[in-house]
Amino acid sequence: MSETTREQIRDVIGAHANLPVDIRELGDAADLFAAGMTSFASVNVMLGLEDTFDVEFPDTMLKRSVFASVDAILEALEALGVALV
Amino acid sequence: MGSEVRAVSAEQVALRDRLIDAGHLIPSGVDGVYGHSAAFEDLREALGTRISAEARTRGATRLTFPPVLPVRQLEATGYLANMPHLAGTVFSFDGDDAAAAVQGTRASAHEDWSEFQAPTGVALMPAACYPVYPALARRGPLPAAGAFIDAGGAWVFRHEPSTDPARRQIFHQHELVRAGTPETVLQWRAQWAQLGLDLLTGLGLEARLDRANDPFFGRRGRLLAANQRAQELKLELLVPIAGPEPTACASFNHHLDHFSSTFAITGAGDDPVHTACLGFGHERIVLALLARHGLDPDRWPAEVQDRLGAPR
Known part of the structure; x- marks a missing residue:
């Protein structure tokens, strides 16, 4: 069984967000910036999501709130036409 | 926002031509690279002396660095990814x-x-504060009050050739740097935002403070700029020079722990160390004064000359 979209998002965050805590300890609504993700790390998360889901975030989505939580990222990917699993 | 080439207004080009005709700017043949008249340099040096005096009375220590930086330090800051288009x-x-x-x-x-x-x-x-952070780290843990450094008016390079006389490729940036607890650094930035505003308005300039972002490169830059604005990490003092858009003559940058973690600047206790810097653009402020008060400084209002401490 392949990963769910949420699990894939969590894998990208785990690989790129450089969080001082384990992503598994954070809920889907938890604020990743409050958990210690820096602005520079959020750029790597953005690029990691683009690679994983084969999408390109438009300029209007290149803002802090879009990458602030697993839920926010899921919502953005859905808006870009990613089929959620 | 981002790395787009900035449009130049007819008023900016006209001001450049007037400054060249008056002898204040000596063109080199390359946009954004100029020599200066004695009068221009007298004003710039007076401004630098005034800024350093304000900093010294508030406890700053003066340090001086050359206009080149070891590439390894530039690599460590992320500059080559975040602003590759400006680096030289x-x-x-x-x-x-x-x-x-x-x-x-x-x-x-x-x-x-x-x-x-x-x-x-x-x-x-690339920025006159860059050599300050590794220099602070070399001293060992910061004292309880943190550190306040005046790096003076130092040459910096940005590869953005322009016919706007305020957008130079090489210019003097006068950087003040504060390192300490997050609270100390935030208070310092607020204090100096007001001091900077008072300094420029006291010279007869119509300065105002506004939120800003760095000219980060490309798509990653758009996200970095949006983050910077959302967190109010960068403020600028905007002053009319030429044309409808005011020009940033000073910027106040809160780095959080970006430089302290990159260069391992540690504190006296367990509190995290943050840094902030304030950069005055010497040439831009002189240009704003020349545009406001006229190209002959001898004929400026006595009050402005006195406040600048310019030689008469």
Whole structure:
């Protein structure tokens, strides 16, 4: 069984967000910036999501709130036409 | 926002031409690279002296650095990813007698001779505060009150040629740097935002403070800029120089722990160390004064001359 979209998002965050805590300890609504993700790390998360889901975030989505939580990222990917699993 | 080339207004070009005609700017043939008249330099030096005096009375220690930075330090800051379009690295000849001869021949004909050049390990200074952070780290843990450094008016390079006389490729940036607890640094930035505003308005300039972002490159830059604005990490003092858009003459930058973690600046206790810097653009402020009060400083209001401490 392949990963769910949420699990894939969590894998990208785990690989790129450089969080001082384990992503598994954070809920889907938890604020990743409050958990210690820096602005520079959020750029790597953005690029990691683009690679994983084969999408390109438009300029209007290149803002802090879009990458602030697993839920926010899921919502953005859905808006870009990613089929959620 | 981002790395787009900035449009230049007719008023900006007209001001540049007036400054060249008056002898204040000496054109080099390359946009954004100028010599200065004695009167221009007197004003710039008076401004630098005034800023350093304000900093010294508030406990700043003066340090001076050359206008080149070890490339390893530039690499460590992320500048080459975040602002690659502005960086200038120094290259020098690397070859034998035959290569030198070919390079000389091509150079005489103004052809491409770059293949004979190799990196030297230094870059032109991108921001005058950059050498301060590793210098602070070398001292060991900060004292309880933190550190306050005046790096003086230092040459910095940004590769953005323009016919706007306020957008230079090489200019003097007067950086003040504060390192300490998050609370100390935030209070310092608020204090100096007001001091900077008072300094410029006291010289008769219509300055105002506004939220800003750095000219980060490309798509990653758009996200970094949005983050910077959302967190209010960068403020600028905007002053009219020429045309409808005011020009940033000073910026107040809160780095959080970016430089303290990069260069391992540690504190006296367990509190995290944050840093902030304040950069005054010497040439831009002089240009704003010349545009506001006229191209002959001898005829400026006495009050402005006195406040600047300019020689008369």
